[in-house]
Amino acid sequence: MLALRDIETLRMRMADGVHLAADVYRPVGPERYPVLVMRLPYGRKVASTVVLAHPAWYAAQGYVVLVQDVRGRGDSEGIFRILEDDVADGARTLSLAADLVGGNGMVASYGFSYHGMNQFLALAGARKSGGKVPDAMAIAMAAFDVRNHWAFEGDGFRLQSNQMWACQMAVENARLAGDLDAAHMLHAALPSLHSGAVSARPDVLEEASRYTHYQDWLADDPSYWRARSPQSLLGRVTLDVPVLHVGGWNDIMLEGTFAAFEAFSAGRGLQRLSVGPWSHIPWGRRVGALDAGAGAADGIDREIVSFFDEALKGRENPYPKVRLYDVVKEAWAGFESLPTAETLVLHLASGGRAAATSIDGTLAEKPGLASADYLVHDPWRPAPSVGLHLGTPPDFADRAAIDDRADVLVYTSDPLDRPLLLTGAPKADLFVTADRPSFDLDCTLSMLTSDGAAISVTSGHKTVKADGGGSPVSVTLRPVHVTVRAGHCLRLSIQAASFPAFPVNPGTGARPQDAAVTDRLVTTLVLRSGDGYPSTLRLPVMRQADAKDSQSHTAEENGHEP
Structure with a gap:
């Protein structure tokens, strides 16, 4: 692992003059490296560490890492609007990252959940503006269709998860606005959000509606979803960017992972897919009533770096193109493409x-x-x-x-x-x-x-x-x-x-x-x-012969330390 410089904090000017805050992690020395960009709404110090290694670890593998607060969150200026400004801001950030000190002009993005979705939107913005297109993306557990891969399932409104996330985002929006009474009220309501007369319409989210998107999700206006759905915004975009798609069998956005993999596989770019035994958070070997085994304990960081090393540095990638975790076998199965059944x-x-x-x-x-x-x-x-x-x-x-x-x-x-x-x-x-x-x-x-x-x-x-x-x-x-x-x-x-x-x-x-x-x-x-x-x-x-082939591949892979 490489030694790192002190963290540098930047104020990055967007097209409309709003400044977004970002931390930059750089290896020591004169060598220039590809830049990895993460943009998230939870505060750049969090940096996806609920499931991924710290940005310093990624930088120590030979990368410059830029972690940015999205508009209206953390120390960034502006107003936070769910996935609404990520097209323009994401594209602008990619272009600025290409000229970052210590970078070599190559820019990739990585992240999980919201900061997986906004990678798709940055690509849409880059294609629209003619700016810097990402050289690779590692997207974990992200919705491709925001309505049907996140907010709804089979036309059923995902009540508890939608309310919990809306309340979480509203607390921080209220805090940043200086409305601490509203922030405290929202936080106190978390355990009982769906217990009112209308379970989907808690009074606290009505009272604090200026701080939350929740009413828009309830309204279920098709135009709202089209304006912020990667699937819609990338509908006429050439999908030739190399992507590592990461999912979890119990992740709420699993269908989005498969939909994005299918859409990008129709293009010319390298596509890889890994689906572990995990839910949205956390990623480990204990998955509810089951022990998924040691193969599930290592997370996905090493595979992300191997993918970036392949796409950005031309190195050989030891991982199969498609990896699917079998929780009963307690092992990864490797395939050249999605198996047929x-x-x-x-x-x-x-x-x-x-x-x-x-x-x-x-x-x-x-x-x-x-x-x-x-x-x-x-x-x-x-x-x-x-x-x-x-x-x-x-x-x-x-x-x-x-x-x-x-x-x-x-x-x-x-x-x-x-x-x-x-x-x-x-x-x-x-x-x-x-x-x-x-x-x-x-x-x-x-x-x-x-x-x-x-x-x-x-x-x-x-x-x-x-x-x-x-x-x-x-x-x-x-x-x-x-x-x-x-x-x-x-x-x-x-x-x-x-x-x-x-x-x-x-x-x-x-x-x-x-x-x-x-x-x-x-x-x-x-x-x-x-x-x-x-x-x-x-x-x-899966046919028995195909299953035996995949299991022999699995045994070799699990014995291999990339």
Whole structure:
């Protein structure tokens, strides 16, 4: 590791005269290095250290690192507006970074979450202005479509996570404005944000609306999302920049990682993808109920540096182009491209008591006799959100106790006679009707172990307005790459609520985020299966030969120290 100079703080002038504060980390000596840029709204001293190594570590690997407070945050001037000024400010910062003392003219960007998304926007701004285009980007856990990869899921408003982040940002906005009373009020409200008469409209965020974007997210205006969504702003941009895309199986923005990887893979630039076993924060080997093994403990810093060394310095990269972590195997699997999968179709069946008991419903390759299962959703005691990307706490969880609730439909396969490797996004096609105009479906795929634990693997959510057309409701679950061991069972659990991850659907046809507690109606769902109603779970399964090849690759990789 290289010795570093003292940190230098810059005031960087944007196109409209506003100055943004940035810290610069430089190695000692006369040599010139590529510049790595990170722009974040949480204060430049934080610098993504919740998941990444400190900028000083990156600089010591042979880089000049610039960490900037975005407009209106930290010590930067101006007003903070969610992803609104990052197109112009990001592009301007890239151009200034290209001329930074100690730099060699090459500029890359890196960062996580918000400071992953604003890298996409800086690229859009650079293409629009004709300025410096990044020579490479390392983007971790970022939404590509801000609405559908962050704020909403299956048209369901992500209640708890949206409120928590809105409150966090509003506290700092109020503090910077000198309104300490509002900042203290917002902070004190954090534990009870969704407990009011209208769970999605807490009084404190209404009172402090001048400090938060939250009302804009509730309004759900398509033009608002288009103006700040990377997918929209890059729609006509040539995507030929090398990118390392980093995701986590339980990250709230996982779909964004895959969508960006797919979009950029259509261009000519080098694309790499790594998906670990983690949620949004933190990244380590303990992932809820599971120990992911030593392979998950090292984070992603070494891979980021190897990628930048490859893209900016022409060095060989020891990592596979695509790395997917299998939490059951406790190992990374390496591929040249995303693995392809065959579809295993499992049919739902029951004796009519899939809600009343967790042992009646079945999953099998052959359809069963016609049956109907009744799920009564009582909004007074909504089914809870458990683990994975939106539960509290997140990550892999044993949901067996939840499956024993009488308002959860449960369908379980026989024990597997051989290991099954799932890779891709499962999908549930359900012939379900309700006695109300609207309802929610929340589907979770689990592994049922021999001791009765039901370890959640992935889930999907959908807010539905009944159309009476008789077509199945399709719920796409989030992507996975996981081995289900021989002797374990597959389980599909279906709920009509997932609170507080999502607001409770009132059943009236109104948006759940607009409904008061007193608007909510008891709703009865009927799920039909068997003859004439082929309710199914479609699983992406990797062939045994391909699985063996990937595992041999994995063994070599995990024994290699890059």
